[in-house]
Amino acid sequence: MAQFSLALLALLACFTSYVLAVSPIEVRGADFVNVVDGTRFQMIGVAYQPGGSSGFNPEAGIDPLSDADVCLRDAVLMQRLGVNSVRIYNLNPDLDHTECASIFNAAGIYMILDVNSPLPNQSLNRGAPWESYNADYLERVFKVVESFMHFNNTLGFFSGNEVINEDSVPEVPAYIRAVTRDIKDYIAARGIRPIPVGYSAADVRPLLMGTYDYMACGLANETTSKIDFFGLNSYSWCGDASFTSSGYDVLVEDFSNTTIPIFFSEYGCNQVQPRTFTEVQALYSDQMTGVFSGGLIYEYTQEPNDYGLVTLNDNGTVSIMIDYDNLRQQYDEIDVAALERANSTATSLTAPDCATSLLAGTNFTRTFAIPALPSGADDLIRNGIDGNFPTGTKSITNTNVGHTVYAVNGQEITGLELNILANDQSNLPGNNTSGSTPEGGSSPSGTSTGSSPSSTANAAVKADGIKFGSVMVGALSLGFYLQL
Numbered sequence: 001m002a003q004f005s006l007a008l009l010a011l012l013a014c015f016t017s018y019v020l021a022v023s024p025i026e027v028r029g030a031d032f033v034n035v036v037d038g039t040r041f042q043m044i045g046v047a048y049q050p051g052g053s054s055g056f057n058p059e060a061g062i063d064p065l066s067d068a069d070v071c072l073r074d075a076v077l078m079q080r081l082g083v084n085s086v087r088i089y090n091l092n093p094d095l096d097h098t099e100c101a102s103i104f105n106a107a108g109i110y111m112i113l114d115v116n117s118p119l120p121n122q123s124l125n126r127g128a129p130w131e132s133y134n135a136d137y138l139e140r141v142f143k144v145v146e147s148f149m150h151f152n153n154t155l156g157f158f159s160g161n162e163v164i165n166e167d168s169v170p171e172v173p174a175y176i177r178a179v180t181r182d183i184k185d186y187i188a189a190r191g192i193r194p195i196p197v198g199y200s201a202a203d204v205r206p207l208l209m210g211t212y213d214y215m216a217c218g219l220a221n222e223t224t225s226k227i228d229f230f231g232l233n234s235y236s237w238c239g240d241a242s243f244t245s246s247g248y249d250v251l252v253e254d255f256s257n258t259t260i261p262i263f264f265s266e267y268g269c270n271q272v273q274p275r276t277f278t279e280v281q282a283l284y285s286d287q288m289t290g291v292f293s294g295g296l297i298y299e300y301t302q303e304p305n306d307y308g309l310v311t312l313n314d315n316g317t318v319s320i321m322i323d324y325d326n327l328r329q330q331y332d333e334i335d336v337a338a339l340e341r342a343n344s345t346a347t348s349l350t351a352p353d354c355a356t357s358l359l360a361g362t363n364f365t366r367t368f369a370i371p372a373l374p375s376g377a378d379d380l381i382r383n384g385i386d387g388n389f390p391t392g393t394k395s396i397t398n399t400n401v402g403h404t405v406y407a408v409n410g411q412e413i414t415g416l417e418l419n420i421l422a423n424d425q426s427n428l429p430g431n432n433t434s435g436s437t438p439e440g441g442s443s444p445s446g447t448s449t450g451s452s453p454s455s456t457a458n459a460a461v462k463a464d465g466i467k468f469g470s471v472m473v474g475a476l477s478l479g480f481y482l483q484l
């Protein structure tokens with residue numbers, strides 16, 4: 001009896017001192033690849049900005065990864081949904097995100113992070129990028145990078161989101177390449193694994209391929225300004241559309257020669273509601289996986305622009321929306337084994353050389369002279385940013401969701417709990433972990449075209465919960481002590 005308990009205690013010690021983690025992901029040719037087992041990685045993800053624009057408030061010390069209880073709740077609901085990645089837009093690098101990053105890591109969920117924010121001087125100015133590209137701006141960018149680069153579940157960074165559009169000046173693409181270069185040089189100078197850095201484009205079709213071509217080509221005189229991946233924010237599949245009526249067939253054709261991973265960095269048109277997400281079957285089928293590496297549904301929480309999967313209620317509870325159930329059903333039909341299959345043709349592709357002939361049809365600068373590092377930034381790259389930054393993910397001990405969650409039918413979902421995955425595992429559809437399963441929903445139809453919502457978002461209320469951590473470990477240890 002005592003021996004048995006000792007064995008359990010030893011097991012517990014193991015469990016709490018080793019950090020279980022997802023495997024790092026790297027870009028090889030046109031695919032994301034799991035560096036540990038060599039399988040292909042495709043994004044099955046959601047945009048995550050709980051609280052909308054008020055969920056990012058540096059003065060109040062709030063951003064989407066600042067409250068561990070909220071992250072735990074959402075990671076559990078996302079595990080259940082079947083996602084393996086989240087995109088987070090606005091982050092405050094002065095906050096410690098270790099708890100939240102560790103929760104998502106334990107859940108088998110990767111994070112893809114924007115380095116910019118809507119606050120003044122925290123993004124490139126599309127009308128005059130030379131004014132905003134300075135050492136102060138880069139310092140903030142490097143701080144975001146520094147505060148996430150030690151987490152194995154950091155999938156990548158976006159150096160820009162929808163900077164290029166009808167109003168951007170011809171020089172903007174060169175500046176995005178400059179920021180991409182600086183982030184990659186910063187990561188390399190710290191001796192960190194090559195974390196992918198890419199761009200998230202607005203679906204402005206006349207500019208789309210020119211943007212891709214400018215960003216993804218290789219330069220003989222420097223290698224780091226080329227983007228590692230290209231995200232497209234696309235809302236062209238609405239309701240029960242089809243591969244052709246949505247124009248997805250055109251995207252697949254246009255990007256068919258890609259030499260870097262392409263994915264939807266936002267998708268999920270809301271012009272027909274509730275959303276049934278029939279595009280999921282196209283995206284994860286062989287109609288598209290030869291070119292696309294999945295995508296991120298916009299977005300996890302319901303905000304005023306009406307793209308949510310769950311509603312955060314004013315009283316601190318959460319209500320699952322029918323869209324969540326619909327999406328979960330669609331995810332459940334994905335052939336996961338096919339998605340993970342390695343493709344040696346795709347992984348050995350190399351970028352074409354940059355040439356001004358690639359820019360036909362655009363009004364981008366006819367040069368690949370990438371702006372030099374601004375004065376003062378050289379020192380930041382060489383010596384790093386001062387400050388206390390996280391050194392990696394840590395073990396998670398509390399797994400119980402403290403918030404009340406209601407199913408679509410209004411009944412409370414009980415027994416919601418984080419499923420801490422084994423080392424090197426990531427979450428997949430069908431690995432549903434906890435809680436009672438509500439019934440699925442209806443199937444309306446219709447088609448139309450949407451526009452990007454990612455620059456609009458406003459406010460909802462955030463919930464509060466119980467702090468956890470050492471108390472839980474203490475309670476467990478005491479339990480074993482008494483048993484001995």
Ligand SMILES: *[C@@H]1O[C@H](CO)[C@@H](O)[C@H](O)[C@H]1NC(C)=O
Pocket residue numbers: 019020021022023024036152392393
């Ligand atoms: C990160 O992943 C690498 C490769 O699998 C592994 O060696 C390392 O221990 C991991 N780090 C953490 C903190 O889990």
Ligand SMILES: *[C@@H]1O[C@H](CO)[C@@H](O)[C@H](O)[C@H]1NC(C)=O
Pocket residue numbers: 120121
């Ligand atoms: C933004 O940068 C400009 C130019 O460097 C500076 O004058 C201004 O004070 C900055 N604004 C904020 C809010 O930091």
Ligand SMILES: *[C@@H]1O[C@H](CO)[C@@H](O)[C@H](O)[C@H]1NC(C)=O
Pocket residue numbers: 166167168169170206207362363
């Ligand atoms: C660049 O070209 C696009 C598409 O042809 C056009 O809409 C936009 O007005 C042009 N922008 C500038 C700054 O000339």
Ligand SMILES: *[C@@H]1O[C@H](CO)[C@@H](O)[C@H](O)[C@H]1NC(C)=O
Pocket residue numbers: 253254255256257
């Ligand atoms: C892809 O490459 C092939 C072979 O070079 C070429 O014929 C085709 O036009 C290219 N497709 C696109 C969309 O660029």
Ligand SMILES: *[C@@H]1O[C@H](CO)[C@@H](O)[C@H](O)[C@H]1NC(C)=O
Pocket residue numbers: 030289290291343345346
């Ligand atoms: C393998 O990669 C090549 C090049 O990207 C692509 O054309 C082909 O469709 C892929 N094969 C599969 C089965 O996805």
Ligand SMILES: *[C@@H]1O[C@H](CO)[C@@H](O)[C@H](O)[C@H]1NC(C)=O
Pocket residue numbers: 313314315316317
């Ligand atoms: C919280 O608010 C939601 C939505 O208004 C409501 O359905 C639920 O009953 C409320 N729960 C409690 C405990 O007040």
Ligand SMILES: *[C@@H]1O[C@H](CO)[C@@H](O)[C@H](O)[C@H]1NC(C)=O
Pocket residue numbers: 219220221222354367368369370
């Ligand atoms: C690097 O090569 C590109 C393309 O040939 C050229 O436009 C650019 O001026 C070169 N940059 C430098 C610093 O020589």
Ligand SMILES: *[C@@H]1O[C@H](CO)[C@@H](O)[C@H](O)[C@H]1NC(C)=O
Pocket residue numbers: 336428429430431
């Ligand atoms: C998750 O699902 C995948 C694919 O269906 C399966 O191979 C794997 O064993 C599951 N993992 C867990 C922890 O249930």
Ligand SMILES: *[C@@H]1O[C@H](CO)[C@@H](O)[C@H](O)[C@H]1NC(C)=O
Pocket residue numbers: 430431432433434435436437
């Ligand atoms: C998914 O959840 C349902 C309901 O909780 C359960 O019946 C089913 O066995 C679960 N499937 C897997 C693969 O865990």
